[in-house]
Amino acid sequence: MSPRLALCAIVLLAVAAGVAGLAPAQNGPDHPHWQGHGIKPPDRTFPLPEIVSGYWFRTKETQAIQDDDFNNPGFFAVEQGEQLWSKPDGAAGKSCASCHQDAAASMKGVGAAMPKWSDALHKPVNLEQQINLCRGERMQAAPWKFGAAELTAMTTFVRFQSRGLPVSPRVDGPMASWFEKGKQLYYTRNGQLDLACASCHERNYGRNLRADFLSQGQSNGFPVYRLRDQRLVPLYERMEGCIFDVRGIPYAPLSDEFLALELYVAWRGTGLPVETPAVRN
Amino acid sequence: MAEAKPRIRLDKKEVRKGETVDVKTLVSHIMETGLRKDASGKLIPRMIINTFTCELNGKFVFGCDLESAVSANPFFEFKFKPTESGVLKFTWIDDEGVRIEATETITVT
Numbered sequence: 001m002s003p004r005l006a007l008c009a010i011v012l013l014a015v016a017a018g019v020a021g022l023a024p025a026q027n028g029p030d031h032p033h034w035q036g037h038g039i040k041p042p043d044r045t046f047p048l049p050e051i052v053s054g055y056w057f058r059t060k061e062t063q064a065i066q067d068d069d070f071n072n073p074g075f076f077a078v079e080q081g082e083q084l085w086s087k088p089d090g091a092a093g094k095s096c097a098s099c100h101q102d103a104a105a106s107m108k109g110v111g112a113a114m115p116k117w118s119d120a121l122h123k124p125v126n127l128e129q130q131i132n133l134c135r136g137e138r139m140q141a142a143p144w145k146f147g148a149a150e151l152t153a154m155t156t157f158v159r160f161q162s163r164g165l166p167v168s169p170r171v172d173g174p175m176a177s178w179f180e181k182g183k184q185l186y187y188t189r190n191g192q193l194d195l196a197c198a199s200c201h202e203r204n205y206g207r208n209l210r211a212d213f214l215s216q217g218q219s220n221g222f223p224v225y226r227l228r229d230q231r232l233v234p235l236y237e238r239m240e241g242c243i244f245d246v247r248g249i250p251y252a253p254l255s256d257e258f259l260a261l262e263l264y265v266a267w268r269g270t271g272l273p274v275e276t277p278a279v280r281n
Numbered sequence: 282m283a284e285a286k287p288r289i290r291l292d293k294k295e296v297r298k299g300e301t302v303d304v305k306t307l308v309s310h311i312m313e314t315g316l317r318k319d320a321s322g323k324l325i326p327r328m329i330i331n332t333f334t335c336e337l338n339g340k341f342v343f344g345c346d347l348e349s350a351v352s353a354n355p356f357f358e359f360k361f362k363p364t365e366s367g368v369l370k371f372t373w374i375d376d377e378g379v380r381i382e383a384t385e386t387i388t389v390t
Contacts (some may be wrong), residue, residue: 073354076285076309230312230353 031213032057034206039271047202048216053272057205057215058281062227066279074156074225074277077149077232081157084150090141096154099138103161111159112167112274115263117174124178126262127155128234129254146253152232156223159276167220167274169266182264185257191248197261217242218269219262221278228281235262285309287383289371295388296363304335304343305358308373308381314349330355330381332374337387338367363389 034057038050055063065071086097100106115124118133125133131154132143144151171179186197200209201217208214222235236258240250251257292303308330315327327349334344343359355373366388373381 070288070290070305071307071356073307073309073356076354079285227352 032059034215042270047198048268051218051269051272052205052216053220053269053275054215054218054280055221055275055278057213058279062279062281065227066275072225072277072279073230074223074232074279077153077156077223077225077277078160080149080153081155081160084154085157088139090135090139092138092140094139096134096139099134103158107158107161109162109165111162111276112165113169114159115169115259115266117170122174123256124175124259124263126254126259127158131155131158147234147237149231152223152234155234156232156277159223159274162274163276164273166271167266167269169263169270171263171267175263178260178263179267181256182260182262182267185261186264190243191246193246193248195246197242197265216268217265218272219265220269220272221275221280223276224278224280226280232277235265287371287373287381289369289383289385291369291385291387294386295390298364298389299362301360301362302387303358303360304369305356306333306335306371306383307354307356309354310373310375310381312349312351312353312355316349328376330373330375332372333357334372335359336370336372337363338365339370342369363387365389 034052037056038052041048041051055066065073069075082103084096085103086095088095088098096103111127114130115126116130117123118125128146128151131151135141135143144154169175189196189199197217200214205214205216219235222238223232224238225231226233226238236253239258239261240253243250251261287306287308290305293300296302310330311328312330313325313328315324315329317325319325329349329351330347332344332346333355335342342361345357347355367386369385369387371383371385375381
């Protein structure tokens with residue numbers, strides 16, 4: 001290629017890039033069509049015009065894995081949780097089933113309302129913490145470490161009992177201050193990239209962030225089976241991932257910050273059906 | 282999660298001769314590629330299911346070798362025309378020689 005021709009090519013490329021840059025952000029034909037699948041927010045002050053599950057922001061192929069419980073590898077964790085449910089552990093010789101009997105009845109709706117206020121601890125607890133509290137107090141067993149397969153499996157199993165029920169955390173009464181704290185964290189810019197949760201999940205959902213198609217960051221499907229990790233991922237690990245991606249320093253798992261954020265994010269998905277175990281990319 | 286049972290689903294368990302059966306299988310396995318390193322920089326040894334076979338009354342129906350690019354919890358779907366009633370036996374063998382087995386009966390009329 002002659003130098004002149006090469007220059008022409010560069011100019012042409014620059015023009016093409018400029019045109020592409022000017023074009024408004026649009027959903028390409030290969031993008032998921034999330035529009036029209038949302039539910040109405042409870043009132044006008046709600047931060048989102050419609051509440052859309054992360055399911056609708058994923059490709060048809062990913063949705064298909066979740067649609068059929070047989071194909072959904074998340075159910076291996078549900079099965080594991082079911083086995084652990086009736087397996088005695090700890091000094092008291094008890095299992096979850098010793099107190100709670102049939103999970104299908106006793107745990108129905110529990111996962112949809114988490115995190116919940118605990119009078120004993122004077123703070124909210126989420127599902128993982130509640131499981132470990134039960135293990136410590138009633139079973140006298142060692143708590144499972146956050147991220148351990150057993151804890152994630154049990155969390156998945158308990159939350160699965162609420163599948164299809166609307167997400168409905170309480171944010172009034174003593175939860176109000178935690179709700180405010182979570183809200184503040186949600187809108188606080190973080191990390192070297194200086195992005196808040198809201199920067200992506202409120203202002204830019206339905207658009208591409210480089211190769212990633214942004215969802216509203218709803219938590220209704222957690223713990224989710226992530227195709228990327230090829231295993232179940234609890235909510236805090238996903239949030240850690242987000243903070244890591246904006247080059248921030250993640251809060252500790254099960255810390256007060258994450259707890260407040262979990263509460264606030266759950267509230268943002270008020271009314272969405274619990275999808276645990278959902279499948280995401 | 283090695284204790285999870287493999288899942289088998291046939292679209293129909295009773296078939297007429299000449300009809301096609303659709304078989305889906307999903308097995309729980311970590312499928313460690315052997316290319317990843319742990320926190321201390323050491324290679325995590327490969328640990329994958331390397332062979333999958335399906336036999337009807339001991340006769341080979343479907344099978345394949347798996348390589349390290351296959352994701353965790355391998356899923357297979359295949360179709361075949363059963364010629365006789367009997368027991369479908371599914372076998373997955375991993376790098377440590379552990380055999381995961383499952384069976385399913387099928388009736389041909």
